Amino acid sequence: MIDYIKGEIAELTPASVVIENNGIGYLLHISLNTYSALNGQKSSKLYVYEAIREDAHLLFGFNDKHERELFLLLISVSGIGAGTARMILSSMNPHELESVIASGNADMLKTVKGIGLKTAQRVIVDLKDKIRISEGVGIPSVVDSKIVEESVAALVMLGFPQNVSHKAVSKILKDKPDCTIEEVLKLALKML
Structure with missing residues (x-):
């Protein structure tokens, strides 16, 4: 899988960009937000989503990881x-x-x-x-729902009711959104 492509902008339209890297031109489909960020630039680093279908291999480019996550x-x-x-x-x-x-x-x-x-x-x-x-x-x-699901599941396995566990985990992540599962569980155990 391709994570990003960095190189010179060979062509730029509102719908696509060609990034040249080591003599190869990569055509990436882009949003208008990415187009606005690239307009006037000579080179760029775009984060990539690779769509492999039966009839085509397409690359979608994003100016930042956040847009790609969305x-x-x-x-x-x-x-x-x-x-x-x-x-x-x-x-x-x-x-x-x-x-x-x-x-x-x-x-x-x-x-x-x-x-x-x-x-x-x-x-x-x-x-x-x-x-x-x-x-x-x-x-x-963007909140990682896996952290919520796994934390609640772990608390339920420890004998706490699901609704109480979910409220505790939600409150912890609201206050500290960067917590790992382990940190969420430690804080939740102190709350419950």
Whole structure:
């Protein structure tokens, strides 16, 4: 798997960029956000998502890891393909998208070409727990739902009720979003 491509920008359009690296030109499909970041630059480092299909091998490029993480979350939703995810990321910047999902604003998602009400609602339902806005800071951040799931499961195995465990884990991650599973469990055991 390709993590990133770094090189000179050979061609740039609002939908794609060709990055030349060691004599090879890589065509990457990009969002308008990435296009804006690349415009006027001579070289770049783009994070990559590689889509291998029966009929094509496509590369999608992102200016930062955060945008790529959102793209991966979007394509995990049933009915959202790589093209639609790129369209969503072109319609709003990553922080706006996170705010729209966190607030449950299906009407705003419906403004994206190709997104109907049911798809917008599915995106919100599937991703709301994975995207959270840090209170006080006002900056959205992606929360690793694996940490929540594994921490709650561990506490339940230790004999604590699931709803109580989930509340404790949520409170800990709200206060300290960078905690590891081990740190969450230690703090939760002190709370419960």
